[in-house]
Amino acid sequence: MSAQVLANVTAVVVDGQVLLIEGPPGAGKSALALALIDRGAVLVGDDAVTIARRDDRLHGSPPPNTAGLVEVRNVGVIELPVGEGPVALLLALDPGAARFPLEIATRTIAGVAIPVLPFAPGDAAQALRAEHALREHGLPLPKPGESA
Secondary structure: OOEEEEOOOOEEOOOEEEEEEEEEOOHHHHHHHHHHHHHOOOOEOEEEEEEEEEEEEEEEEOOOOOOOOHHHHHHHEEHEEEEEEEEEEEEEEEEOOOOOOOOOOEEEEEOOEEEEEOOOOOOOOOOHHHHHHHHHOOOOOOOOOOOO
């Protein structure tokens, strides 16, 4: 399948896995990405991410026109190093997200089911919560020798 660009989605690589972050403008996608980058994540794309199916996995990489650029609210657009990898989880920013997820939904993107977790944005611990969400609810990394 050919690559496509997902708009209004920000993504970072955390421990080798791509974490997609979606929400309306101003919801805090870039802020969460920056908090995760501060904790060691690497930017994939801000407000756009290239995705492609590779075998039975979804792969996220920087978008062609804005690779390495991220908006820092009240500062401007800055350039950061970028990464890519297998998509493991989509966080859907939602101020009304349930405190305890009882079931994890999935969304099919390019024919691949990706776990989707409603995620309350904006508190001081959101980057730490996002890392735990990825470990608890994300797809596992491909095994050595598997295509990512």
